[in-house]
Amino acid sequence: MRIGCIQFAPQVGDVPNNLNRADACLSRADPLELDNLDLLVLPEMAFSGYNFKSLDHIMPYLEPSGSGISALWARTTALKYDCIVAVGYPEKVDSSRQRRFSAPRYYNSLIMVNGDGETLVNYRKSFLYYTDATWASEGDGFFGANIDGLGQVAMGICMDINPCRFEAPWTKYEFGFHILEVKANLVILSMAWLTQEDSSTFTPFTQEPDMETISYWVQRLEPVVRKEQKEEIIVVFCNRCGIEDDVVYAGTSAVVGIKNGEVSVYGLLGRGVKELLIVNTDHPPFAKLVSREKAPEPEVEPLAPPSVVPVPPSIVSPTRVSPTKERLSRLPEADEPVDDSIATAISSSSSTSGSHMSHGTTAGSSPPMTQIASPWPVIGIASQSPHADGDYGTGSDIYGELPSNYGRFPQHGPSGTSDATTSSTATSVRPKLAISTGSVSPPAISTKGPPAFRDLCTPPMTAFDEAPMTAIDDIPMSGFPKRTDLARSRFQADPNHTHLPFSSRADK
Template identity: 40%
Template sequence: MKIATLQFAPRLGDVEGNIRRADDLLIRGKDGLRLESMRPEVLVLPELAFSGYNFPSLEAIKPFLEPQRTGPTAKWAQETAKRLKCKVCVGYPEIESTASSSSSSLEHGDSNSSSGDKYFNSLLVVDENGSILHNYRKRFLYYTDETWASEGEAERSFYTFNFDRENNPSEQNKIQATFGICMDINPYKFEVPFTDWEFANRVIDSRSPLVIISMAWLTLLDKEELAALSDQPDMDTFQYWIKRFWPLLEKKMEHDGDVDGDTTGSAKKVIIVFANRAGEEPGAEGKDPARYAGTSAVVAVTQKPNPSSAGASSASDFDVKILCWDIMGAAEEGLCFADTKADPKLVFGMAPRSDSD
């Protein structure tokens, strides 16, 4: 599968300017190649890609809330998907207008208005024909989201894609995908145990071979440290993301099929797309600016049965590796691209645990 993410540094509240910046970067392409010639099957953009993220209140973000089907993000996604002939996933701040308020709209401490309108941090998914396929709403809210958004539903995390195979256009390959937005991969409100692994277990239980995560992930690095990294990834952030998928390294994968159309192999893999943003946004009321970690990446966790483990029944019977096809720098803007049929750039093996671990 050919997967692209667009990492860039949106300016808070500059929707038109951010769309122009995204278009410019897509036209620029990667390594001298235009994105059209790279023929991606999926393009993923960051969380709240065109509005920016660090709004301090409902009143601040209200001018940028969009209806699901008619807002500037939907229009851009539809036009871009048709032009690139690929599926597009892009984050946006959603408003859902309702006739009247309900008691449920005030659950979980959300910030919906008394008019009955509901607001969500959402991810729109559009197909090659410009049709809206899916709309995922962020399930686990970060404290910034809690000032204006409602929690989404876990049931919306999943969608089954149809992909035409390049070697046989008449054949469609159904791929179950699990969607997440940034904080979704963390423990709920940072209150449940770290090792509950809610999101990773959802991936395993749903038997999804494809995971798409749209992000506005912050970094603890200061401005000088980010500048020093330049085009190098924030490896502390990258390692933390991988750690949040630890169950994929320890439990046997049970999904059928493969994102690349292989239904016969004994090896299993789950592709994980981390689509983050870069740059910084001003803090509210004298607070420090919000700085973002960049480091967008396309990786896979793979399990291949060990020759000595006939009838392998757990991940300990498999050779487990982490493959990485591409990873962006922390402060870099541009395309992260992977062809998961090609050899990865990086391969990480699992070291055996010692008795003291």
């Protein structure tokens, strides 16, 4: 079944513009969605407005039973879209038509017409709110009957879902038990539901539904929810929005389905949205309403003193020497010769690959960056970097190719002068951030392209990386080199090389 609800903001006594506001909502809707519409519902007293103060106030806007401006609009719209239309309006019943009464009677009513313009139902509100109680009379009871094209229908207006006059017990659920009594598969509720919140705090969030309002509506249908029927019952809450004088309306029109004790949501509007809501109950609902009771706050316990986590024996030696101190003491100096076994490994690797790439430059075209082979992981040499899916790239990254001279700088001998001919097997440059346990083999030298940014920033995982932070608590801060010391090291022999590590100019 395709159901439509027009949620808009009519104003008291502004009938012509209220008609235009409803038509505007229809005109903004997708024409294809209106073609197969089965039911269109409008709010309570849709075109007259709701917040009248007295009978004298509403008297000019009362409409004859089934023949006023609201009934005319309903018939015209039903014929246009070939659907059933339900509109709320203030009804005036001529005493000549009711032999029981010697004076005219006034009702807060809901008229329903079919696609041929015929009146199907003229329901009168049974439980009055204090606003319409100033001018209207109570109806004869809730509506429940079979309607062609809709099935077994129960119908109510706004206050009908509340306890009678707010005097009946909350658990009486008059309208909820009425739905079960007539075995309705469709419930129509035309509403002008208010909110008690201040307009300054309620109206700014127009797109958000008022969840307290829809929760209250569902609570008033608790007998239907607890029945846990296998056949779904569709409930249409068509509310209005906006402000009339000092009254703020809650909006939040919705179409829900109740089945097996669950409440599914087929459509839901915000508290201040002015548009046509169209849902197809033959399609799956997009959400469910669930009850979330507030969990009790846990008792606050005093914080226990921090405990020292024991360091695994594989990281700390039997003499309890800090692993970081030990590795820093084993780092080679910049001009310290590399071990023979390591030099042999570099030579064999170079002879196997022929000419290799170093940061995008071939070894034969320009002086290569000094290659490092040591027990410590070297950052920024391996071009194959692990990605999130476990594959390995080929040197290109999402940031694109790196410049050909990226990361390459002239090597300096002991005297500080440039020496491009220094052999890579004779001198080792201390790698940046090279802290490791010494158990990780050197990364492979790429022959395919420049390194990815991940390789320049992320060292390979080591056993030390998995150690708890307490493993380095015994290292005083004085054990680490100062930035000023690093700036004066061989890494920064020439202050003009601002791209070098630990450059004071680069830091600025």
